[in-house]
Amino acid sequence: MLQARTDLTSRIDAVDPEVGAAIRDEFERQQYTLELIPSENIASPAVLQALGSLLNNKYAEGYPGKRYYGGCENVDRIETLAIERAKALFKAEHANV
Structure with a gap:
């Protein structure tokens, strides 16, 4: 620790x-x-690292592919991963993360 x-x-x-x-x-x-x-x-060290990354400088309001600000391709990739993983984990058709 x-x-x-x-x-x-x-x-x-x-x-x-x-x-x-x-x-x-x-x-x-x-x-x-x-x-x-x-x-x-x-929070795990990995979460703390992500929170302190360049992503902290990015506005990403809205949903993947439907953001209010441009340049969100990488945020979209991460959020889509989180959505797919939540759906698989909870055996759900939809997830909002």
Whole structure:
């Protein structure tokens, strides 16, 4: 777990050590408490990496292939994957992710 914590804050520490310290403290808090709010459950390192990626800079309002903004081809690919995987997982004809 130490590696995950270091990965999360090493670059931030170089720019703003106080923010880095607060993030480390939040990491520790999440490791030793049980959060009963589903949207605040612990995210995997892969999810945290995706959230911190260039995708964070992209508006992608609407549905795949029917976006309000251009340049969403890659977001469409990811969302379509999520839809197909949710349909397979839940044996559903439709999914909205």
